[in-house]
Amino acid sequence: MENPLDWWNLEAPRYTSYPSAHHFSPAMDGNWHAERLAAMTEATHVSAYIHIPFCKELCWFCGCHTKMTKRYEPIARYVRVLVKELEIIRGFTGGRGKLNGIHFGGGSPSLLERSDLLAILYALASAFTHDPSGEFAMELDPRTTTAENIKLYAELGCNRVSIGIQDFNDEVQRAINRLQPFAMVASVMDTIRRAGIKGINCDLIYGLPHQTRERFLRTLEMTVALAPSRIALFSYAHMPHLKKHQRLIEASWLPSEREKVELYALAGEFLASAGYVAVGIDHFARPSDTLAAAASSGTLRRNFQGYVTDDTEVLVGVGSSAISQFPGGYIQNSANTPDYSARVERGILPSVRGWRHGGDDQARKHIIDELMCFMKADVEKACRAFALPKDYFADEILEIRELERRHGIIACEDGRNVVVTSPHRMAARIAASVFDRYRHAAAGKYSRVA
Template sequence: MTTLTSLLEKYSKPGPRYTSYPTAPYFHEGFTESDWRAELAASQDPARGLSLYFHIPFCDTLCYYCGCNMVATGDYNKAYQYLDFLDREMAQVATLADPSRLVRQLHFGGGTPTYLRPQDIRRLMGMIRNRFNIAEDAEMGCETDPRELTREHLAALRDTGFNRLSIGVQDLDDRVQKAVNRVQPEGMIKEVYGWARELGFASINMDLIVGLPHQSVESFARTLDKVTAWSPDRLAVFSYAHVPWMKKHQKLILEKDLPGFATRLDLQQLIHDRLGAAGYVNIGLDHFAKPDDEIVRAQNQKTLWRNFQGYTTHKNCDIYAFGASSISQTPDTYVQNEKNVKRYQELVADGRLPVERGLRLTRDDQIRRDAITKVMCDLELDKAAFSATWGIDFDSYFADALADLKPLAEDGFVIVEANYVLVTELGRLFLRNIAMCFDAYLKQPAESGPRYSRTA
């Protein structure tokens, strides 16, 4: 009998998470500021909403596992000044945008957005509202670090319109927390969660990370039991990607302390079992939600979407992203800002849009992105409808993908019929592997491609 653990082992391979297609490593410097200005001018469709993202890169301390673009500093003045550059960047984009377009979604990420003092959270939101037209029912979310977070921070978020919160829990085990330099007692997290509930945040997510040093099935089971008892609306359980060649500070994590491959597989089985038993629905790609959550309803209604902020119910929005390293998106382009904070600020000070690189999608990119999105969000592909939308013959166009899907079908991840490709319940655990079958870039010679984290 084939076990889940043996399937995870069989299909564990490097692969993208598909927050975009083509994925970010294929963005290039040939896409310039002038290209982005032209795209902004040409893409003002009043029927499309806006999704605004603000990258706040600052943190008080360095978490050794971190894969984000961040700056650990005790000099708060850097963050205070950074807000002025965000406002100047917004001013430039706003002059190129249709002022009637409604902001349907807004997100603060980082780094640590709540590194900002409460008065500066209010200050930044004032800047944003001066530049953009935010819908009354906009979905507004912020990532938070429980350490040094006060009730006043959460009150500032609620008072300025935020209705969603994501709390970085990662792991509740003391030994694991010390090994990754993120010590936050269980009582601290429980207090922050209580404040958030009292203040009336409509949806609260908790982030966990699996695969950290010293984690075991027993220790992580205790974390899962405590977290599910708190009953957050959503859970994101990310697999730690140990990429010290990309993130030098990850060398502070001793490889000998990381769980072995067999343990990592057992941890994946544990997550599947415990969260299912606690009543959470596996949306796919490490995301879980309660059955009545709007993200579950959107998946059932086939209106779910995926972008750089993960799964979202706001499909028909262009993303305007502000701050160092942030990524904007229109239907035809991706654009990434300069990653270095100092260089980002220099470009903005010069009156430039701080574009570092980007990509204009080809027709093949758009077709394959649509297929990958349907796999990851709808969990099915209607071949006839897809063919009609794109003016192609599905089976001919995706002959390579259908061939690659055959072994996955044999292992029960997908059902490939004459008219449909259907992801099974088991297949939700292997969405990255299924999507990879449609990825033309992965079929290029390996030596020319990027290095990804493993799918399990």
């Protein structure tokens, strides 16, 4: 085996879609989107993602689609557009589609005022038929989440929250422009629990400036002391050529790729010893949590929201940059908020690019999803399921064998079972990229796997 560890510098998508959104084409516009919405029946399970692209302050590491605003007025104006977009959607769905998942993300949905949050929920309940037994999740920034907010979310049926922690160390927090003491996060979590919201996720990032093993171990200990049901452990994607504010983080402050992999390994071992089960490439869940159950029962799925437990066929993205997923493809709203708003004001769906699955896309997507969710894929079984010849992926299997020989992180058993053997589960991105026929067309746009 040559140099078993140099794989961490490889670049690959995170595969929240296949192909990754870089490949979406402007040839796909509102017509396909409108057709898919109109094709929904009362029995179609729908999950809605609502994007709020505003924050009070920018964190310098942030890779999300968001903008800083000190005033509420731009948010209020945006909410009016969101409601109008949902009215346009209603025009196609006729209120059909069983809405059993609502996810507010951003940006910072915790900035929404009560009347605006209610207006969005009413518009959602009108565009679809709401099934309140599903998941209602909010991404919360502890710095802007008040006790009144939390009480409101609980009253409205919110049953899962994701809290951005990232890192508890002072020096790391200063370097990312995100000051948030442990006591603040602990108090927000306590209020969430007292309000009766049971599903609590915490987000951590490894690879941030000035992180060391000792510091990160302390962050992990403090996070586990808060007893969340899930922990997302994201790899810091430093892409200053795409996100200008990341230039405020000097490259020399960052751990090397090798150190990043060690931080991940440290976290994996610590969280396992604290009773968390590894799920997918970057999640950890208590065995009693639905994510851990979905991983062990084989029902875990991956989509734009990350790892999910629901069985919805349709994911409707609402808001600027939001992506919708239908059987057969994806469609994305304009990511330029003024352009998004102008389209909605004209009464049209604001979708501008997308992808229609054709050729062998579905088979490749299936294999990639299996690898990203379960760290293994039976390639021959996938060929059978998609009516392809048994040796359809012979070249890919050869490439997997070459990775096995060179790096020892992935294995091919019986010539058909691709298995991620490395404890560094992000290696699944490399295995998945072998089955990605479009990966070369967007070289340089993906983050490093470490």
